[in-house]
Amino acid sequence: MDNWLNVGVKGHATWPTEDTIIHFGGHELLLKPGTKNTEQSIHVNLKRISNHDALTLINRFLSILSWCDSSPMENLYGHSGSPVPIPIPRCNTRAFGSCICQYPFFRNIEPDPKARLALALYREALIVKSIPFSFLSYFKILNIFWNRSNEIIEGIRQTLFEINGQALERVIELQKTESDIPRYLYESGRCAIAHAYSDPLVDPDDIVELRRLSQDIWVIRAIAEHLIETKLSVSRSILG
Secondary structure, eight states, X not given: OOOEEEEEEEEOSOEESSOEEEEETTEEEEEEXXXXXXXXXEEEETTSSOHHHHHHHHXXXXXXXXXXXXXXXXXXXXXXXXXXXXXXXXXXXXOOOOEESSOOOOOOOOSSHHHHHHHHHHHHHHHOSOHHHHXXXXXXXXXXXXXXXXXXXXXXXXXXXXXXXXXXXXXXXXXXXXXXXXXXXXXXXXXXXXXXXXXXXXXXXXXXXXHHHHHHHHHHHHHHHHHHHHTSOOOSOTTO
């Protein structure tokens, strides 16, 4: 007997305009578009996969979409046990992706566990509703490549001017006040968020600190993206 897992999805990444089946991780995912009364959603028949594994599979899929579109894609979860796929009723607040009729998704689960972890952390950074925690999630991607504090600082130093756009603008601005930007990002960013027993530390109620981190996060995000693209060779296209 069929047993369907029905999961709502919130986010702006590209999504089909009609029911679409994709093959991912050796299984079929049914994608439903959002409507006036329902969320965009993902459905998996649990005949050949456990509930937990199916939810993990969905998260892997959403992480790839987040990476490809630089957009938060949130698993709203749902329910299982239905003999047919059941649409998820709409929430009070929701976000739909940019819909396309043909959905050319030809990606699969990344074979490299470091790539899978990096994409998961990248999606987490996009969906978490906290600037400090978002900063920390991006920084953990750097930690996949560099372990010790000095190694992380030097890794940032070597990568700092490989970035551009808003991140580079922030680096140029920091040069006016910080003599060692990589050390500043590590100590006043990563360590200050992760610890609360000594200075520097981040008080999440302090608007000045939050504004500072909201600017610095562009630098850490850009470095994380550069590492995923160049060191892990992860494509940013749903075509593969």
